Amino acid sequence: MNRSILPCLFTVLLTASLLASSAPYNNSLAFTAEDIAEAIMMHMNSDGGFGLRRNLETTFYGAMALYYANSLSEKELREISDFVFKHYSCEEGHFTYRQGYWLSFNYYYAVQLLNLTGKLEDIPNKELLIENIKEEFLSNLKEYRSSEDSVYLRDAAELATALFILGYEFSDEEKGEILKTIGEALEQKDDIHSLYAVIVIAQALGALEKLNLSTVREKLQRLYVNNLFLESPRSDYSCVSNFKGVYIAKVLNFTISKSSIVKFIKDELRYRWTTSLREPWDMVDLYYCARTLGELEAMDAEAKEKIVSLLKPLYRNGGFNTPSSVLGTFLAVYSLKLLNKIDSLNIEKLSKLYVQDEYGLISLKDRDFDTVSTALSLGTLIAIGEEETMDVNKALKALKTLKYTPEFTEDLFFLVWGLNESNLVNNIDKNDILNQLEKFRIGKAYRYYLYEEEPSVVATLMAVLVKLMMGSYDKNDVYGLLSEVEEMIISGMYADEWGLALYLWICRALGIKPDPLIVSRLLPRGFLVLEGADLFTLTALSIIWKNSIPVSIESEIPIPVKSGRYIYGTKLTLTLGIYSEENEVIYLPQNSTTRVKFLGWYFHNGTMLSAEPEIELEVTEPLSIEARWKTQYYINVVLPDELKNLGVTVEGSGWYDEGSEAKISVSNTVVETSIARYVFTGWVDENGEILSKQPSFSFTVGKPMTIRAAWKKEYSSLVIITILGLVALIAIASILLYKRRKAKK
Known part of the structure; x- marks a missing residue:
């Protein structure tokens, strides 16, 4: 197997060869690189090293x-x-x-x-x-x-x-x-x-x-x-x-x-x-x-x-924190490198923590010296560019000389991982490591502890990675183990975000598409408090972060889908949530006179992705998507009922885009009846201010408005004479009645 299949995780990049997915899981990571890095740095002790737990x-x-x-x-x-x-x-x-x-x-x-x-x-x-x-x-x-x-x-x-x-x-x-x-x-x-x-x-x-x-x-x-x-x-x-x-x-x-x-x-x-x-x-x-x-x-x-x-x-x-340890420091440095936050470290102070004994083994001061500590120490020192402070050849000679008998699968995993990060994995006895690993096999999977009788998801994933990093493995065996792991996870066997990180690492190394269902089962869903997470968890999140793709979703109006980092191949559903539709216009109501019209989903370069209110797309590359909107206002053109009954009509009521031109008009400016004459005098707003005296009126829409058609009512001469005559008769009758009552007295 060519080492290029499994590059140093400090430079992890998703390969474009991953296959497409068809499962509808929105597998996004809730934490940013800054969040994770800040939590990692809280594990740093005053000596410059990192404790595993806090x-x-x-x-x-x-x-x-x-x-x-x-x-x-x-x-x-x-x-x-x-x-x-x-x-x-x-x-x-x-x-x-x-x-x-x-x-x-x-x-x-x-x-x-x-x-x-x-x-x-x-x-x-x-x-x-x-x-x-x-x-x-x-x-x-x-x-x-x-x-x-x-x-x-x-x-x-x-x-x-x-x-x-x-x-x-x-x-x-x-x-x-x-x-x-x-x-x-x-x-x-x-x-x-x-x-x-x-x-x-x-x-x-x-x-x-x-x-x-x-x-x-x-x-x-x-x-x-x-x-x-x-x-x-x-x-x-x-x-x-x-x-x-x-x-x-x-x-x-x-x-x-x-x-x-x-x-x-x-x-x-x-x-x-x-x-x-x-x-x-x-x-x-x-x-x-x-x-x-x-x-x-x-x-x-x-x-x-x-x-x-x-x-x-x-x-x-x-x-x-717990005391600084070789493993804690390795995980912290590795994770910060993944997150592009390695500058947070005091490298000079950190490098001085490491010492080499007379046999060539490397560890932190006052810590145990063994093969695993040496491999992890080399991985850390090379990552921070301080490998020259140690005699690497002497360390490799010590690793070849010592016989290692692990009791846990993770011991072999960390040994090989440290050497893989150091580009030194080819300098040890691979057959011995693989033989040791097989002692942990149980049925179709691997166990965590040498004397356990039950298989473990995480242990099996670690075993697969040991094989991949060693570069000598049977393809059918590896794919069979991966299939067994997926069945174990689906059946409910425990595996947390650490299991997900290892799973994504393997999928990337093999150039295969992660199963979205498996990712969904293992992905942390917001219940995780970073400041209380150990460095295993934070390292897992760092790997997940690196194996995810940034998706930016912008919208001036709140919508259910958010920006985040999504696992490669995730089926991301872009949706407006609850919306209304009228005359092929999709909109979100704000109140009775204002709404926002959905214009569509657009890429950052201005190209329209879709005009549909809900679409599904596969995340295979960084995306920047914007939900575009146009505010609309309702213009209400009002005509008195008296004029409506006389057949007068007005036009122009309806929804208008903000900044567009609205045109309103009245069908008649003068209406005559047998007793009166109605004359249009103009258009009036809610405050009684005259907007225009013209029967047709155009204006730029900037807010919702109620516009009333104003009229003057003029009566005919016959009606006026009749009214005056009636007034005169009433006056004469009143005078006569008054005189009669006075005469009786």
Whole structure:
């Protein structure tokens, strides 16, 4: 396979060979390059590298750890609450972050943070939020009862805490069912996490005394070994296990060796002080270290200094990033390059983060050195033009020497991707990589984890891309895998925007048309909050953005279809929405005297596309389309009924284009009857002003008008003499009647 089929993604261009589509999906991307790039830059830490995540979870652990170290300013507290509220959907009563965790955690993190910042009372539609949390809580307990999986019990504990903080009180009937469930859990489980979950749920119910506390004490005693708390009787100590042990011990008045636990925690802090934060879960441990010291009232100046120095560099505008990583930095640089926003980077500062060990492997300072880190580091350095800072040949030699045994499909994918971006993919043992990849095959697809028994859409797409980037693949196999992926997606198997990005990448590489139905299933539809998205999601959006085509749709009058970026081959429906039609004129009414006439759809060069109010076209190239309109006004020419009855007519009433000439006329200027004569005196507007005295009158239309034909009525001589005679007779009769009455008196 020629490498030109799969060019470096930094210069992705859609090929003109993609086939036409017939499906009616308006597959548009809701986000601009500027939106995505801004969200990516929020992941940049003070060292110049990028953390993979910046969301409610990372912000919770960072903010709470600093809280226990008494190191959050009022300004930072305000920013944190703003960060949380930015992603709260008051209409739906939940938090709209997209991250790889259940909704339970979002509720817990958000409520805890708002409680920390004193903003609980500012939550809009709090009743709906509470109802949603309660529903999720009961759902987790139900799942636990059916599966006995402790994960659901732990989730339920977090949700119970959130409900307690929000002031919700369960009914006696609800309490009874919940206590029954956690009572059974207490008998079934012996690990510290389950014990902690049971205690927390009981506390939230205000029913701690209803538990068999002697059983809790016995199980806690078995976990308390060498003055420290084990995670379970069959596992080791950890920061988390010791925090939860300390918490339960305080509730039960269980005697512990405070000094032993404090020493263990401080040793953990010193280790991280030496190595810095390496992984996202290091933030979790740091939080539990800080909280344990807080619970034990042992937060001294040294501990506080360590916590603050490790976490403050990760704070930015109300949110906390995870520590800078090789993968996070690679994804950020790659995405910014796609979006034409690479100038946002401080390249000099970024390049200094990378170091090469004695074997030739490359990574960020204080990070692990392995084949994947080396491949991704090379991809990043070449992308920013700083590859000369490393010995590339030495790195390639190290890659050939090391044998790599991955446990996840993505490990192979990122290894090959990094080398593909470096134009170095031909310098490794392709057969070894492909053999490793085949270990993940399961039936007609691939699995994500080596020991899973179910196929994965994303893993299968990654496997296809590994084959394509390696340049050695069986065409029937690749097309068969792609067909299998499409069936998996249509059947409802999970795959998000990351799956869509990989799918579009493959279609472009193979020169085939993406299936609009598949695109429609995977395309994010506006529920995604960019500032809460991880770098995997933002990279996916960057790929989607690059594999989409700009379509500009302009209209002076609001219409349903909008400008945006559409996936190649999308069937875009241009429509006016609800419109009216009269005498072959298509228009949108504004009021009874004004309307806008639709002139047609026009290309930017002035060529008419169509005069139809609704058309469908396929997006295969950038488009600039304008819906053109002409304002029309109604001119109402009015004639008195008296003249109408005499056969007089006027002409000129109707709709006129703005700026056009209207001509009105009257059929007669003089009308005579046996008793009167009517004489036309002119045309008068609504204010009584004379517009013209001519029977035919032309003017330029600039607004709606009502124009009245004015007349003068003249009576005949006979009528006048008759009227005068009648007046005289009436006067004489009145005088005679007056004299007669006076004579009688």
